Amino acid sequence: MIQSVDRAIRVLTALQGTRRMSLSELAARLELAPSTAHGIVRSLVEHGMVVQERGSSRYQLGPAVLRLGNVYLDTLELRSKAIPWAEDLARRTGLAVRTGVLLIDDVVIIHHEPRPDGSRQMPEVGIVIPVHASALGKAMLAFMPEDEKRVLTSGELRSMTGETISSPENLRDQLDQVRASGIAAERDEAVIGESSLASPVFDSYSEAVGAIGVVLPSGGELDGQISDLVRETARAVSRELGAPSWPPRRPGQ
Amino acid sequence: MIQSVDRAIRVLTALQGTRRMSLSELAARLELAPSTAHGIVRSLVEHGMVVQERGSSRYQLGPAVLRLGNVYLDTLELRSKAIPWAEDLARRTGLAVRTGVLLIDDVVIIHHEPRPDGSRQMPEVGIVIPVHASALGKAMLAFMPEDEKRVLTSGELRSMTGETISSPENLRDQLDQVRASGIAAERDEAVIGESSLASPVFDSYSEAVGAIGVVLPSGGELDGQISDLVRETARAVSRELGAPSWPPRRPGQ
DNA sequence: CACAAACGTTCGACATTGTCGAACCACATT
DNA sequence: AATGTGGTTCGACAATGTCGAACGTTTGTG
Structure with a gap:
C-alpha cells in the first residue's frame, strides 16, 4: 500500500465524515505534520477532489468526486x-x-x-x-x-x-x-x-x-x-x- | 503536487473516461511501468475506490467514490x-x-x-x-x-x-x-x-x-x-x- | 490438446520523492 | 496596536515509491 495515496484517501474519508475541516483538524485526525497534510490536500485541490471555502479557511469535498460517483453508477x-x-x-x-x-x-x-x-x-x-x-x-x-x-x-x-x-x-x-x-x-x-x-x-x-x-x-x-x-x-x-x-x-x- | 497522489487521481480519471481498463492499458495511458501502476491501483482497491472484475482482469471504479459524491452533494x-x-x-x-x-x-x-x-x-x-x-x-x-x-x-x-x-x-x-x-x-x-x-x-x-x-x-x-x-x-x-x-x-x- | 504469448503480480535495489521542522505571512482576536 | 493562531512555503534528510526482472497464471493459437 502506497503511503501517500493511502493518506490522500484518508483525507477524503475524513472530509466525508466531518464535512468541513481546517487543515490543522485534518492533520490532527491523520496524525500528520501540518505541512505534510497540506501537500496532500493541495494535490487533491488541484484536481477538484477537494475545495477550500472562501476566506481561505476550511476544506470540503469538491465536484470531481461527484463526477466519479456518477460514472461508477453508469458502469x-x-x-x-x-x-x-x-x-x-x-x-x-x-x-x-x-x-x-x-x-x-x-x-x-x-x-x-x-x-x-x-x-x-x-x-x-x-x-x-x-x-x-x-x-x-x-x-x-x-x-x-x-x-x-x-x-x-x-x-x-x-x-x-x-x-x-x-x-x-x-x-x-x-x-x-x-x-x-x-x-x-x-x-x-x-x-x-x-x-x-x-x-x-x-x-x-x-x-x-x-x-x-x-x-x-x-x-x-x-x-x-x-x-x-x-x-x-x-x-x-x-x-x-x-x-x-x-x-x-x-x-x- | 505530490507525485503518487497525482498519479492515483489520474488513474481514477482514466477509469472515468474508459470505464473498464486492464492494468497494462492503465500503465500505458499514464506512461508508467506496470508494476508502478499496480501499486497505485492496489492502494485504491484497498479503500474501495476501484474494484477489479471477477476473473481478475479489468479494473473499474468502486463504491467508495459513490459515497464521496453523495456527501459532496449534501455539503x-x-x-x-x-x-x-x-x-x-x-x-x-x-x-x-x-x-x-x-x-x-x-x-x-x-x-x-x-x-x-x-x-x-x-x-x-x-x-x-x-x-x-x-x-x-x-x-x-x-x-x-x-x-x-x-x-x-x-x-x-x-x-x-x-x-x-x-x-x-x-x-x-x-x-x-x-x-x-x-x-x-x-x-x-x-x-x-x-x-x-x-x-x-x-x-x-x-x-x-x-x-x-x-x-x-x-x-x-x-x-x-x-x-x-x-x-x-x-x-x-x-x-x-x-x-x-x-x-x-x-x-x- | 499442447504450446506460446501476454498479462497480472511479486520481489529487491537504487535514488528519487515525500516527509518533517522551522520560519514566514496573513488573519482574527484581545 | 500587539499577540496568538492557523495556513503556507522552504530546504535537508532519509524514508519511500519507482522501476526492471522474474514468476505464475491465464488466454489465445497451432
Whole structure:
C-alpha cells in the first residue's frame, strides 16, 4: 500500500465524515505534520477532489468526486439490470426498494426506487448503512465467507439504535438463518420505525455482488408474501447477471 | 503536487473516461511501468475506490467514490439553497432546470429538476459538459476572470457538435455579452436539438460559485420572458447565499 | 490438446520523492 | 496596536515509491 495515496484517501474519508475541516483538524485526525497534510490536500485541490471555502479557511469535498460517483453508477451492470425489477417490486408491494453493494463494513445504496405513492421522498443513492444493521448487508454477508469472518472478528459492531445487533454470536446465528432461508430481515436496527427485508444477488461466478430488498414501517406484521416477492426479485436479477442457480450451490465460492 | 497522489487521481480519471481498463492499458495511458501502476491501483482497491472484475482482469471504479459524491452533494450550500428555486422555475416555465458548478474545464451538474410533464427523464446529476459548450459554463466563466483566461488561452476547445464554439475570439465576444446581459445562451452546442439559458449565482464574496438555467428544445423562439425568469432565479439564489448585489459590482473579485 | 504469448503480480535495489521542522505571512482576536 | 493562531512555503534528510526482472497464471493459437 502506497503511503501517500493511502493518506490522500484518508483525507477524503475524513472530509466525508466531518464535512468541513481546517487543515490543522485534518492533520490532527491523520496524525500528520501540518505541512505534510497540506501537500496532500493541495494535490487533491488541484484536481477538484477537494475545495477550500472562501476566506481561505476550511476544506470540503469538491465536484470531481461527484463526477466519479456518477460514472461508477453508469458502469455498474448490477444497477442497470436491477432497475426494471426494482420498479416492478415497488409496484407490487407498494414499498420503497433499495439495491446495495458492500463497501468494507458498510452497504452503499446504488439504487433507490421510491414508494409508488407519489409522496416526496429523499433520494438515497450513495448513502451508507453498516452491514450488520441492514437487511441488505446481512443478505450479502451470509454468502461472503471472508467478509463475514472479518466483520465477526473485527470486534466492534457500531450501534445505530437500541435494536442494533451488538454481539457477534447473535449476528452469526442470523447469518445462518439467512443462508437457510435466502432472505434477511431487520427491524429498527438502523433507523427507528423502519424495517427491511432483503435477498442476495449473485453473478455468473455465483459470487454475491449485491442485494435487493424493501423498506417498510416497523409497525406491521412480517408478511410472508412480501418475502417471496423479494426472493423472486433477487433470483430474477441474479439470472440476468448469469448466475447458474439461486441460491448458489457452493455459497460464494 | 505530490507525485503518487497525482498519479492515483489520474488513474481514477482514466477509469472515468474508459470505464473498464486492464492494468497494462492503465500503465500505458499514464506512461508508467506496470508494476508502478499496480501499486497505485492496489492502494485504491484497498479503500474501495476501484474494484477489479471477477476473473481478475479489468479494473473499474468502486463504491467508495459513490459515497464521496453523495456527501459532496449534501455539503453544498448552493445546492440546498437552489433546489426550491429550481422547482419553482421548472413549474413556471414547464422546462427542465439544471444547476451546475465549475470543475476545471467542465461544468458538473449538481441538481437536475426534470421537466414537470411527468415523463420519464434520465437523472443528470453528476454529468459533465465542457464549459464552452454550455450556457451554465458561459454564465460562470464570464464572472471568473482567471478561469476565463485559462480557457481562452488553453488552445483547444473540444468540439461536441457542429455548433460548438471553436474559436477563442468568438467565445470571448459571447462572454462580453453575458457580462452585459447577465444571461448566457447556447443552441445545439453540446447536444443537437437541445438549447439552454443560464445565469450565474454569486456568494457573499461576490464570487461566481455556480449557475442555474433551463434546457429547452432548439426549435422554438428564444422567449424573453423565460430569460427574465432565469435571471430572477439566479438573483434569488444569490441573495440567499448572501450576495450583496446581482449582478456584482466588481465582477468576480 | 499442447504450446506460446501476454498479462497480472511479486520481489529487491537504487535514488528519487515525500516527509518533517522551522520560519514566514496573513488573519482574527484581545 | 500587539499577540496568538492557523495556513503556507522552504530546504535537508532519509524514508519511500519507482522501476526492471522474474514468476505464475491465464488466454489465445497451432
